[in-house]
Amino acid sequence: MQKRTTIKDLSRILGVSPSTVSRALHDHPDIGKALKQKVRELATALHYYPNAMASQLRQSDNKTLALIIPEITMFFFPSVIEGITQKVREHGYQLMVLQSHENLQQEIENIKTCINLRVNGIMISLCRDTHQLDHLKEAAEMGISIVIFDKTVPNNRFPFVGIDDKNASQKAVSWLTFQGCTKLLGIFGHPHMSISNQRREGFETACMQLLPTGGAFKSVHALNQADAAHQLHALWSQFEPDGIFCMSDEVLAGVMPTLSKIADNQAKSSKVIGISDGKLPFLFHESLHFLHHDGFKIGTATAQCLLNGLQMGGKSIDVPVIIQETPIVGNRQ
């Protein structure tokens, strides 16, 4: 890597001091119009690019926010990222995306990277093996603002943006019973994931409250999309539901095609409702409804929440907890 031109180089050539060049480059009012022009020209002529590492070090600030998520899957997170990116750019920050791959060690490592880099703030969706937040507390003590979104832990004390998981499941059950379903199947995500359990509890509670006598329900956890398909298939002979609740897009992606195959043979259909970012359902042939878990909105809200925290310099009294609504939508409406 050859040597790059620096402010010093420019200053030497122009016969002025480095500070003058620096000021000219930053359009400082003290510098003459003519000189500014000359500096600019020479800078582009010599391919001068300010060394971000140096200027960041000097200013001990890098205008960067970090996003830490388990994985950039095709579900949900692309929307979240889009929302965050938009908000963050508007406010002149860079975004850095880190993946924890559902691995606590990796998550801790990522936090450390954030601290070392002196990012201004962190938005994080916790991985499923995270049960305590010491690593986040550490970052917070280093002066980094933090917002948790989507996946959290029970006793979280950080600002949070997400949905009311239990309530969403209850709404889903309520909808299914309203459609006349009496035999409900709930399919949930990985059992280590807190939202899986929140949503399952909501589901089960609602089933017990809302199902008529003679009704029945069952809940299962799927490790991933393929497992959801597999479990549904295996279960069908013993427990044939007339209403199915899928807790996420990933589950829906496993369930819908399977259901579609089953329907081929049986010429009968179960009602389906899921929780979804709102893109996937429109790909399926079968009709279904979903509680719209809007990733884009979650993203913008999360970023906004972080930016607010940043502005108050971390000295806010109340810890915001922002709960997004999840309206019910049909894919054939």
Next chain:
Amino acid sequence: MQKRTTIKDLSRILGVSPSTVSRALHDHPDIGKALKQKVRELATALHYYPNAMASQLRQSDNKTLALIIPEITMFFFPSVIEGITQKVREHGYQLMVLQSHENLQQEIENIKTCINLRVNGIMISLCRDTHQLDHLKEAAEMGISIVIFDKTVPNNRFPFVGIDDKNASQKAVSWLTFQGCTKLLGIFGHPHMSISNQRREGFETACMQLLPTGGAFKSVHALNQADAAHQLHALWSQFEPDGIFCMSDEVLAGVMPTLSKIADNQAKSSKVIGISDGKLPFLFHESLHFLHHDGFKIGTATAQCLLNGLQMGGKSIDVPVIIQETPIVGNRQ
């Protein structure tokens, strides 16, 4: 943001020099076991975190690679990112993802950010309005290694990883005709995108060569997923194909549900083949085939290509052009 502990702080407290502390922290062989231990302990006790900006400046290297893509959509790119992330981590680099949002200005801005940050290398999928590569040449002249993948321009002179777009389309047509189709519809992506045109040309050439007399074909460009659905619908009354080629997952996502609705009414089906990352097809009820355009592999190959370039210090004679295969797969096999 309060003051953070620095090496100097540690050195003062321990009564040794900063360089000794630095060496201890880096497990330098010259430092005594006992002292290392003491330094380590004090560091954690005082929550010392090395300032990455400072150390990067000093070493004028930040072990970072950049990925620039049009957008993190739910199609293809999540797989690519996964592949790249894996490779890049293995080699101890950080990855930084930038989006151009199909905007040349933004793409140029991103390149500038990369130069300012002194990243070691850039992997880029060009946005659709990019027709010349001056901005990349600029980065290359600053000593940054570059690999273009997936979306490129005709006269590209940079290393490239992708598929043979024309050939893929031809294989698709060949498959359709082999299935007995004689009336083909090709649906392509945004008309400004080079791969849209490459794939369309391949399609049309192959149609002219392979279709029997009496056969017919038609190609259309769709601006996005919704437009693909719309166009197919609008077209159906005038041109009812018995074979359809969809150039991408995005197109497939628009086409398949529409086709499925049409099939409901007409009780007949067209053969479908697409180019796909290989996830989406399994969500659809209708059977279809696809040329497997493996994003994960493209990702690892791209990263590997960049890492190779890095190792040779940019002093390689030949410019690698890596073309991935696209085997045909069925979603019901």
Next chain:
DNA sequence: CTGTTAGCGCATTCAC
């Protein structure tokens, strides 16, 4: 084994 010295490139005080 350890300390001293000297920057990396930049932005900012304080002088003039």
Next chain:
DNA sequence: GTGAATGCGCTAACAG
């Protein structure tokens, strides 16, 4: 208006 001096925090010669 402009220049000289200083230091952000860290590492790497070079000396001992």
